[in-house]
Amino acid sequence: MSNRFIVVVLDSFGVGEMKDVAEVRPQDVGANTALHLLESSELKSWNTLIDLGLMNAIDTELPVFKKSSTAICGIANLKHYGADSFFGHQEIMGTNPKKPLFSKLSEVIDDIEITLRNEGYQTKRIYKDGKEILSVNDCMFVGDNIETDLGQAFNVIGAIDLCGFDEIKNVGKIVRGQVKVARVIAFGGSGVSYQNLVDNIKVFDEYIGVDAPGSGVYKANYHVVHLGYGVDEKVQLPYQLHKKGVDCYFYGKVADIVINPSHHNYSCVDSSECFEKLLDDIRKKKDGFYCLNIQETDLAGHAQDVKRYVDRINLCDQYLNKIISELDTNDILLVCADHGNDPTIGHAKHTREKVPLLIYTPNLKDVSLTIGERDTLADIGATVAEYFDCQIQYGTSFLPLLKKKENHYE
Template identity: 50%
Template sequence: MKKIIVLVLDGFGIGAMDDVSVVRPQDIGSNTALHILKETHVHLPNLEKLGLINAMGTTTGSMKPSDTANFGSSKLAHYGGDTFFGHQEIMGTKPKKPFKMPFNEVIDIVEMNLKNKGYPTKRITKDNVSLLSIYDEVYIGDNLETDLGQVYNVTTSFDYVNFQDVKKIARIVRDSVEVARVIVFGGANVTKEDLVNAIETKNETYIGVNAPKSKVYIQKYEVEHLGYGVDHTTQIQTILYDQKLSKTAFVGKVADICANENGDSYSIVPTGEVLTKTIELIRNDKHGFICSNVQETDLAGHSENTQLYASKLLVVDEYIPQIINLLDENDVLIIMADHGNDPTVGHSKHTRENVPLLVYKKGIQGINIGNRDTLADVGATVADFFGIKKVNFGTSFLGKLLSN
């Protein structure tokens, strides 16, 4: 079976986008890859051979451009720099601009829609702001761990409510609001007291359950992300199955954030395990499209730790030959990112950066696929590769790759 593998190095940007001075001035000067290479002097021979320096457009240290690489770069079409929306974009979704607002501004409409569906709600107020509770078992409010006002959480304990039932509540919330994400999650061995005691406020404007404090992450944690304007039925993984009965495999964080009803998803965090699973899936030859996300690079960026980031890149670099050795002339490997996360820029959040596109296909060398306008060009290329209906957004670069 011919296959295409997309390996996403989460948060591995190659330079701030041109619009950051207007939309994200805190990201001016960011360049995740360049600053890690400069600060740590790490050498990544396999990423070098695949064209990392070519894509960056800047030589640094011992790493040089490659004459044999197929490479390019991509802008972000989604707003900001976000793992969830970055991956939806990769799958072929045209991002819609979400609104930013505290949960208190939409609590009335959410409460009305929940009551209309038969859910009895009550308000819990603290510091003059309120969230919603259903039976003291499900809590709906602001996400306090990400950019405030962009995400709402639906938090529960599976000791009282099963995941399928709480997802029904979350979909009502999703249909009621226009923020970027509604995240529904829970864990086991979490009491009602654990949930209520974890309610916190920020800036007297935002209120929610502090997820780590609530203990939901500790046992049997499950999560689903519901994005604004995201229809997975128009994404490549769904179209590929509908038209070719070809299954998709998601490995790593992508398994948590992209729907894959007809495929197989593996939620894994350690980098070595993500890549080992990817190799196993290539060998098993049951999936036409494999997308794997290396999350630990992004976590190192959030920690503002260049040495930790470099160590994760070294793990990736060591596994690349094992992946390439399993591919034949029919297969394609794309290594890319979803946004930046520069540990040196002065804050611990994602950075809005261009990302690399490093493409390997046996027998094809020296092709520059250019600076793409959207990550969705990858999803469009996957569709083109399999000869199926194109996704709604994005332009394939397969023809350019095969032009020689």
């Protein structure tokens, strides 16, 4: 008999705007990713998701798509600020996210430089268009992230051949301790020279950073770690499960943005490839926590491509049915999202939406149960933790609701 808890995150597959949207993100008013996709003219094959309770989570019915009478489901609100994949996944893993600040390198460069020098690093400032960026040991730079919304993140970008990734990561941790932006992203690649980094320094308004794609760091031996504000991996689900002796298996984007001490990580973007690897593993392994992120849905949202988004959900629906066919009696499958990305809302950014919680376990086949509206995605992590008889710092488990129903059902 196996004991497997499988979480499939359909990235950006939200089910309706949160109550605070009008106040904090008025551009997202009216967002409902799943519903607007269902209302589109594209051909949909979502039988598994409908059976799992997608319409129950949206709390509506359409002529062809009805609520399920045999679904275990609910919804969850986002506790993290905004609508972000990185913080959504940290929240799922049990983090109580803090509200980050927006900042630019010029505001904190002095503190960062002093701290790095105190830690034994050599630094110098390089100037361009009246702005200054911080060079460290002639092999990496600390600068603004110029590839995302300005002010949200700092980059530590380095030439791995010159310093190794551990050194880049260490500098990232030092910078993380000095700033309160949402993310410090420490990364690098091979085949990159220091001069490649220098030649790709760019200035945008008040921000200065290294153009990462132009520098070539993504081309070979790319390594990255995302360090979030207020995120302590030692209180998260993977760390606590690892202490308990439970292996964690990550697939897709989650393998890149959540620290997994079990080191069973399979980084990929192609949805079929991600699902096939997951299926291969659960056919071979009887125990463990499995988490898969499907990124192609989010990419379709950013592209405002309804047709592509529906096509990706069609594919996911087929694979979810295959996963269900592999489950043993005690196994649990949970399908959720991390935020919304409504391709019909009129902009190409994430939307602040509630997410579905769709649950299947053979122990409760053909049973109807609501787990209600949860305050945070961390309730997912807390539920997984209790399933494996351990605890995490934040979140409220809904496993007792399943156990109570199971006992009554029997």
